[in-house]
Amino acid sequence: MTTAALAAALLAAAGPALAAKGSSKSPKRxxxxxxxxxxxxKGSCDRAYRYGIVIENGQARYAGGSDFTVSGRVQGSGAVRAIISxxxxxxxxxxxxxxGYGNGTWNTDGAGNCxxxxxAERRG
Structure with missing residues (x-):
């Protein structure tokens, strides 16, 4: 997986945010x-990187552009589940x-098997 693909993983961390059905918490928070x-x-991917992510109206975007396909969500509870390609x-x-923060795991299949x-840390 390339550095750019890892950047896409970060988008998912804040991915297209939609409230969970029946949840009283808004993902806009x-x-x-x-x-x-x-x-x-694990794997041959780049060791570590830091990226900027902007979330507006519950929708996330990579601050550096939009070269990726992001399919995922942040529920009102804060749960993140996504696929980025x-x-x-x-x-x-x-x-x-x-x-003000977040964390989780990521993994790939195929060539890098990383x-x-x-x-994540909120900056503004």
Whole structure:
């Protein structure tokens, strides 16, 4: 998986946010600027990177552009589950966001067969 594909994994951390059915918490509470660090613990992917993510109206975007396909959500509870792809590379991301931070894990199949963890911090 390329560095760019890992950046996409960060989008999922804040991915297309939709409220969980029946949840009284709004995913819009996660709106803002986030700094996300991705750490590879297994495989041949780049060791670690930090990326900027912007969430507006519950929707997330990579601050550096939109070269990825992101399919996922942050529920009102903060639960994160998503798949991010670019070309033939894809990452599955799970975790949780809270009011000012978040964390979880990610993994890929195929060429790099990489896995690791991610940490997010609200910046604004």
């Amino acid at each position: 996660f709106d803002g600027t986030w700094s996300v660090e991705v750490i590879t613990e 670019r070309g033939d590379a894809a990452a599955r991301v799970v975790g949780r966001l809270a009011e 896995s690791g963890r991610w940490n």
